[in-house]
Amino acid sequence: MGTIGDYLAGLEPEQRAALQRVVDVASRLAPEAEEGTSYGMPALRLDGRPLVGITAAAKHLSVFPFSPAVVEAVAPDLDGFSLSKGTIRFTVDRPVPEAVLERMVALRLAELRR
Template sequence: MGTMGDYLAGLAPDQREALQRVVDVATRVAPDAEEGTSYGMPALRVGGRPLIGVTASAQHLSVFPFSPAVVEAVAADLEGFSLGKGTIRFTVDRPIPDDVLERVVRLRRAELGS
């Protein structure tokens, strides 16, 4: 298991399943992504650069596309979700829609030039 797998294995089953779905969508869009870390969190990386990171906390789950521009580009499709400068927060009961996750990964990948 890699960094992402190790992190997910330590989570509660519902959190693990929700974040695994994010990872599955991301790797479907970016099959060359590799597990690693970025900014101290588990991340998928492309060409050695961070594509997306994920974390779990007691109140929510987060996806980090490491880009305020990417979050801004999908914000209209995430009404009611908690958004930060480079963060999309969601819950097990209210996941980020797959099509929005796919756009996040495509947009971030385009920023990375890959």
């Protein structure tokens, strides 16, 4: 098991499934990405640079695209979600829509491949 798998194994089943979905979308769009850490959190990395990170907190889950520009680009599609400069917070009951995850990962990939 890798860094992300180890992290997910320690979560409640519902949290694990919700964050695994994020990882699955990112892995599908960037199959060459590798598990690792970035900024102290489990992350998929591409060519040594962070693609997307995930964390679980007591009351929410977070996905980190490591790019304020990416969060800003998808923000109009995330009405009602808690956003900060580099974070999208969601819950098990209200996951980030798959199309938004796909767009977020595609935008971050474009940044990394410049």
